[in-house]
Structure formats: C-alpha cells, structure tokens
Amino acid sequence: MSKVLFRNVSILDSTGADPYPGDVLVEDDRIAAVGTVDEARALHAQVVEGRGRTLMSGLCDAHTHFSWNNSADLDGLGGMPVEEHLLFSMESAKKYIDSGYTMCLGAASAKERLDVVCRDAINAGRIPGPRYLANGPEIAVTGGALIKSITKFADGPEGMRLAVRQLIDLGVDQIKLSMTGEEITGTQRAEDTYFSDEEVAAAVAEAHRRGKRVCAHARSAESVKMCLRNKVDIIYHASFTDAEGMDMLEANKDWVFVAPGINWLIATLYEAEAFGFPQEAAEAVGYKKELEVATDGLREMHRRGIKLLPGGDYGFAWTPHGTYARDLEHFVERLGFTPMEAIVSATRLGGEIMLRPDELGQVQPGYLADLLLVDGDPLEDITVLQDHDKLHAIMKDGRFHKEDSGIAPRSGLDAPAGPVTDATRRVVEARP
Amino acid sequence: MPLLICRTCPRYDVDSGSFGAALDGALAGAEVRVRHVPCLGGCPNAGNVAVDGPGKPRVRFSRIGVDDAEDLLDAARRYDASPSGAPGDWEVPAGLAARVTAVSPKR
Numbered sequence: 320m321s322k323v324l325f326r327n328v329s330i331l332d333s334t335g336a337d338p339y340p341g342d343v344l345v346e347d348d349r350i351a352a353v354g355t356v357d358e359a360r361a362l363h364a365q366v367v368e369g370r371g372r373t374l375m376s377g378l379c380d381a382h383t384h385f386s387w388n389n390s391a392d393l394d395g396l397g398g399m400p401v402e403e404h405l406l407f408s409m410e411s412a413k414k415y416i417d418s419g420y421t422m423c424l425g426a427a428s429a430k431e432r433l434d435v436v437c438r439d440a441i442n443a444g445r446i447p448g449p450r451y452l453a454n455g456p457e458i459a460v461t462g463g464a465l466i467k468s469i470t471k472f473a474d475g476p477e478g479m480r481l482a483v484r485q486l487i488d489l490g491v492d493q494i495k496l497s498m499t500g501e502e503i504t505g506t507q508r509a510e511d512t513y514f515s516d517e518e519v520a521a522a523v524a525e526a527h528r529r530g531k532r533v534c535a536h537a538r539s540a541e542s543v544k545m546c547l548r549n550k551v552d553i554i555y556h557a558s559f560t561d562a563e564g565m566d567m568l569e570a571n572k573d574w575v576f577v578a579p580g581i582n583w584l585i586a587t588l589y590e591a592e593a594f595g596f597p598q599e600a601a602e603a604v605g606y607k608k609e610l611e612v613a614t615d616g617l618r619e620m621h622r623r624g625i626k627l628l629p630g631g632d633y634g635f636a637w638t639p640h641g642t643y644a645r646d647l648e649h650f651v652e653r654l655g656f657t658p659m660e661a662i663v664s665a666t667r668l669g670g671e672i673m674l675r676p677d678e679l680g681q682v683q684p685g686y687l688a689d690l691l692l693v694d695g696d697p698l699e700d701i702t703v704l705q706d707h708d709k710l711h712a713i714m715k716d717g718r719f720h721k722e723d724s725g726i727a728p729r730s731g732l733d734a735p736a737g738p739v740t741d742a743t744r745r746v747v748e749a750r751p
Numbered sequence: 752m753p754l755l756i757c758r759t760c761p762r763y764d765v766d767s768g769s770f771g772a773a774l775d776g777a778l779a780g781a782e783v784r785v786r787h788v789p790c791l792g793g794c795p796n797a798g799n800v801a802v803d804g805p806g807k808p809r810v811r812f813s814r815i816g817v818d819d820a821e822d823l824l825d826a827a828r829r830y831d832a833s834p835s836g837a838p839g840d841w842e843v844p845a846g847l848a849a850r851v852t853a854v855s856p857k858r
Contacts, residue, residue, distance in 0.1 A: 418789070586792055589855040590811065593795040614858070641759075641789030652805065652857040702753075702803070706786040 321717065322346050324361045325692065328369030330354065332682040332746075333376050333666040335659060338698065341743045343374055345688040348717040353684055354747040367723050372711060373696055375662070376680050377421025377689040378704070379669020380630035380643050381578035382534075382555055383451070385411040385437050386429035387634020391594040393503065396429050396634075397468025408433045412441060412448030414640045416720050419710045421689035422669045422679060425454035426534060426555065426631060427495045429469040435490040447720055450673060450689070452492040457536065458482050458522065459497040463513030465504055465536075470497065476521035483525040494526045496535040496551070498542040502604040503587060503596070509538040509609055510559055512545065519549040538609070540564055547571055553672070555631065556580055557620075558613035565616070569623045576672050579617050580631030581649045582638055584610040591637040617654050627654070628672060629665050644704040651701050658698045688717035753804050754778075754827050758787045761797035770798050770815075777820035783827050793852050801853075802827055807836025810843075811853040822846045 323345040330353060331338045341354040344361055352360065385408040390396050399407065415423055428434035434453035441448035456471040458479070464470040473482035483494055498514045500507030507513075519535075526533045527550070534553035535546050540561040546554050547567040553576045560568065568575060588606040589598055601607070621627055629646035632638060650661040670680025678687050692712035695703035703709050713721040760770035771787060778785065791799040796813035800823055803809040810830065815823070822844040833841035838854060 414789075585855055590792045590853040593793050593813070593852065636794065637792040639790040639792065639794075642792075702786055705755075705788050707758075707789065708787050 320346055322351075322361065322364035323367065323688075323714075323717065324356065324364035325367045325369050325374050325690070327371060328374035328692070329371055329696070330682055331373050331375040331662065331697070333663050333680055334683070335663060336746060338373065338696070339743050339746050340371070341747075343682065343690075345690075345714070345717050348688055350682060350684055350686045350688050350690075353682055354743045367692065367712065369692065373691075373693040374682060375691050375693060375697070376666040376669075376682055376686075377449070377691055377713070377715065378419050378644070378665045379422035379424070379628065379672065379680065380415065380420050380449075380633070380646075381424050381553070381576065381628035381669070381672050382426040382580050382631025383415070383423040384426055384429075384632065384634045385409075385415075385423075385451075386433040387411075387632065387640075388429070389634060389636050389639050391636040393466045394468065396466055399429075401430055401433075404430055405433055405436065408437050409440070409446050409448075411634065411640050412437050412446060412451070415449045415643065416447055416713060416715065418641055418643050418707060419691045419704060419713055420643060421449050421713075421715050422673050423449040424452045424534075424553070424630075424672055425492070427454050427457040427469070427497075429456070431455060431489055438492075439490075449715070450679070452673065453490070454493055454495050454534075455486040455489050455491040457495040457497040458486075460513050460518065463497065463500075463507070465497060465501045465507055474518075476517050479518050479522040480525045483522050483529075483531075487526075487529050487531060491531070493532040493534055493552075494522065496522055496533060496537075498535050498545070499538045501536075501538070502606055502609060503601075505604060509605065510540070512539045512541040514542070514545065516545055516548065519545050519551065523549050523551060543568070547575065552576065553578065556613070557616065558584070558609050560616045560620070565619060565623070568620060568625045572623070572625045576626050576628055576668075577617075577620060578628045578630050579613060581613065581617070581653065582642075582646050583632040583635075584613060585649065585653075586637045594636045596637075614653055621654055621656060621660075626668055626671070627664060628668050629661070641707075642705070647697075647701050647704060658701045661701060662697055688714055690714040692723055753786065753802060753831075754783045754823065755786045755788050755791060755801040755803050755809075757789075757791045757793075757799040759790050760794070760799055762790070762794040764797070773817045774800070774815070774820065777817040778824070781820075781824050783824060796852060799852075802830040802836070804831065804836055806857060807833075808857060809853070809855040810836070810838060810851060811855075812847050812850045813852040814850050815847075819846060
C-alpha cells in the first residue's frame with residue numbers, strides 16, 4: 320500500500336465549510352483520513368510538509384475540447400492532419416492536468432476518435448491527463464453547422480438515431496448536438512435554432528437508451544427550452560435564456576447542468592484583435608449584446624440555484640489552452656459567485672457532472688485522491704489558480720503528476736502534526 | 752499591486768517563455784504581486800503583460816520588453832490606486848499608452 324501524508328495543510332474540502340488546518344492521508348488511490356490522522360496509520364508515509372498551504376480537490380472543466388488546436392479561425396479546427404491533431408490533443412490533455420484540472424467533460428472532438436483515443440490512453444496510464452469523458456464530432460442538421468469540417472450531419476429523427484448509434488459505436492461517453500448558431504460565423508446567428516423538437520427528442524432517446532448523456536451548444540432561448548423539454552443533460556452557453564426558459568431551468572435544476580463557457584464571449588469581444596477580430600467587429604456581429612444578456616441570465620440562474628459549472632471553449636488562439644482557470648475569476652467577478660461558490664462549482668459539481676459525486680470533487684475520506692496543493696488561498700484570491708507556479712503539487716488517483724519540491728523522503732511520522740485545533744475537531748466530529 | 756506576465760511569449764519562437772523569465776529578472780525585488788499566467792491571448796504581438804484586480808477591468812499591454820519594467824511598475828501602482836481601474840480614470844504611463852491592446856471589463 321502506498322501512503323502520502325499531507326501534513327499541516329489548510330483543507331478546502333468543497334463541502335462549503337471554511338478551510339481548516341489539519342493533515343490528510345492518502346492510501347493508494349483514496350483519501351483515507353482528513354483533518355486528524357492516526358499516527359500509526361500514517362507510519363512510513365511519504366510526507367509532504369504543507370506549511371499551511373491550501374489542499375483542495377482538483378478542478379473540473381465541464382466543456383473541454385482537447386482537439387481545439389488554438390486556431391485563429393474556426394476553419395482551422397478541422398484543417399490539421401490527423402497525425403498532428405492527435406499529438407496536439409495529447410498535449411492539451413497534459414496542459415489540463417498541468418493546470419490542476421483532474422476532471423474534464425468532452426464537449427466535442429474535431430475528428431471522430433481524437434477524444435476517445437486520448438481518453439483510453441489516459442486511462443491506460445500511457446499519457447498524462449485528467450479523468451476524461453470523451454465526445455465525438457458534434458451533430459448538426461443540414462445548414463446548421465458552425466464548422467462543416469468537424470461536424471457529423473444528421474437530419475430528421477431517424478437520421479439522429481443513426482448518428483447517435485454511429486458515435487456510440489466509436490466509444491464516446493456523451494453526444495453533442497450543435498443546436499444554434501455562433502455570431503463569429505457571420506451567417507449562423509446565435510439566436511437561431513436549427514434543430515426540431517422531434518430531432519432533439521430522437522437523439523436524446525437513443526442516447527439515453529444506450530446509457531449515454533447528451534450535451535448541446537444552445538445559445539438561443541428556444542434551444543434552451545427545447546433542451547429541457549427533451550431532457551438534454553448538459554446545456555452549453557444558454558446565453559439568451561428567456562423568462563420561460565429560466566422557470567424551466569429552475570424546475571429541472573435537480574438534474575440539468577449549465578456550463579456557459581463565458582470566457583469565449585469575453586475574450587472574443589475584447590481580446591481577439593491581434594488575431595484579426597477587433598472589438599468593433601465583435602460588437603457588430605452581436606457579441607456585446609450577447610455578453611450582456613448572458614451575464615444577466617447567468618446571474619439569475621445562480622440566484623435560483625441552477626447548477627452552473629465553469630469551462631469551455633478553450634482552444635482558440637485568444638482562449639488558449641492552459642488558461643482554463645480564468646473561468647473561475649469570471650464566475651466571481653462577473654457572475655456574482657463568492658470565491659467559495661466558484662470553487663464548489665469547479666470541484667463538487669465537477670464530481671457530479673463526471674457522474675461520480677461520492678468519489679470526486681471533495682476532500683473527504685473515501686474520495687479518490689485527486690488533489691491540489693496551492694501556494695495561496697483561492698478564497699482570498701481566486702486568480703492564484705491561474706498561476707501554475709502556485710500549484711505546488713498535483714495528484715490524481717493518489718499518484719503525483721507534479722510533486723512538491725519540498726517532499727521529505729519516506730519516513731516515519733517523526734513528530735506529531737501538532738495540537739488539533741477546535742476548528743479541525745469540529746469538522747472531523749461532524750462527519751457522519 | 753497585480754501584474755500578470757505571460758509565460759509563453761514569444762509563443763511562435765523557439766525561445767518561448769524567455770520573455771517572462773527576462774521580465775522577472777527586471778522586476779526582481781519590486782513590490783508587485785506577479786501572476787505567471789500561461790497566456791494573455793496577444794501572441795502575434797509578443798511580450799504581453801496585464802494589470803488585473805478585483806472589480807477592475809483587465810488591461811493588457813503588448814510588445815513589452817524588459818526596458819519597460821519601470822513603466823509597468825508605474826502602471827501597476829496607478830491602476831491599484833484607481834478605484835475603477837479603467838484607463839481614462841488613471842493615466843497610463845506615456846511609454847505604454849500606445850501598447851494597450853485590450854481592456855476587458857468585469858461587468
């Protein structure tokens with residue numbers, strides 16, 4: 320049995336409780352003890368002296384595109400040869416875990432099997448990467464694609480069923496529907512809905528029948544309602560949710576997830592000039608309006624308790640891979656989340672969207688040991704998570720992806736961790 | 752005072768990352784909180800730095816060099832002292848004014 324003892328850390332456990340000082344013991348791939356650790360149990364553990372640094376769950380990106388290749392235009396996503404594209408996707412996977420992301424939900428793959436191959440390679444231990452739920456090419460109807468070269472086309476309910484079956488045959492974990500437009504295309508507008516109710520219903524029915532979930536690029540008001548009517552599991556963007564859609568989201572908040580991908584709107588509007596898309600152009604096609612409407616809507620969703628998760632659409636030139644944690648800053652600064660709420664959204668809700676709520680996303684006994692040791696307090700400054708130099712250790716499945724340079728050699732527990740504080744004792748004793 | 756320094760500039764060159772390392776050297780000992788971020792999204796204009804504080808817009812400067820260290824510190828101080836952080840409400844140092852390439856409001 321392998322053991323790692325994180326000693327004298329500030330435990331940010333993602334229950335919503337304030338951080339508290341203590342120790343955390345990892346045995347093999349699981350968190351064995353949190354807060355107080357029996358001396359005998361920790362004997363011969365590899366010791367990480369926390370020195371008060373924050374120990375927290377790894378992060379989740381709910382809208383991941385390993386294969387979005389930092390292109391400066393949409394068509395570039397499909398133009399890379401498959402060999403180079405696979406290499407790039409593998410590098411993206413490493414960038415995610417280098418950034419402290421141990422959970423990622425694939426939102427579409429630019430080629431049929433890039434996601435699936437990366438997922439399998441990660442699971443086999445062949446390449447570094449987060450826990451990954453793979454997707455395939457997004458399904459669009461004729462005339463409704465954002466980028467034709469990375470799209471799987473299907474029309475009508477039977478066409479949808481066939482497309483879903485073919486994607487499942489590739490080995491995907493979930494299905495993506497591209498239901499609305501995107502302003503940057505100039506032709507496919509964000510408020511246009513291209514799917515029919517019958518098409519969404521058929522796709523969802525087929526996917527669910529096979530035990531797979533469905534996610535959707537759904538910016539328009541109608542697409543949000545269409546998703547909810549037909550039980551689409553994960554709604555991306557939801558920019559133009561109207562009053563009826565908001566009520567529907569609230570009525571279904573026990574099962575639906577919304578991942579707005581807010582950084583795409585912000586960066587495309589304000590930061591893409593160097594890549595040929597100045598702010599004036601972004602405003603002209605509607606991004607300023609969309610950002611304003613989306614911000615108001617997402618703040619209302621948060622107020623109503625709808626599950627909002629960070630992530631997406633990283634992998635364009637102005638939303639490059641590696642900058643994922645900027646989403647948490649947006650959640651705090653723009654969407655009105657407290658830093659704790661943003662952290663919980665990126666961790667505990669991450670465990671839920673990864674379908675492992677009792678194993679992922681919290682620092683609790685029995686949970687899988689996906690942990691970050693952070694030099695700083697994300698609750699005091701959420702931007703610390705954007706600085707990879709501050710991520711002193713990254714652990715997945717109880718194994719270090721990045722080791723703290725100050726790790727002590729394997730040793731006995733030479734000295735007790737120190738007196739147990741009242742705060743620690745209260746948290747430990749309150750556990751069921 | 753917050754200062755974001757890109758750690759991949761110049762992204763398209765073989766010495767990617769050299770910009771941040773050199774600027775770190777120039778800023779050594781300065782009273783500024785530096786965040787080394789993977790990218791600031793201004794890659795064609797390599798040498799990207801931003802000021803970014805709670806409730807204030809992110810203001811990005813591009814084509815920055817180590818010789819701009821003093822101006823960057825000046826900008827960080829002025830940004831920090833400004834209640835809004837919006838350019839116009841604080842005076843961007845003359846040497847940097849023409850190199851503001853993005854202002855991203857928080858609301």
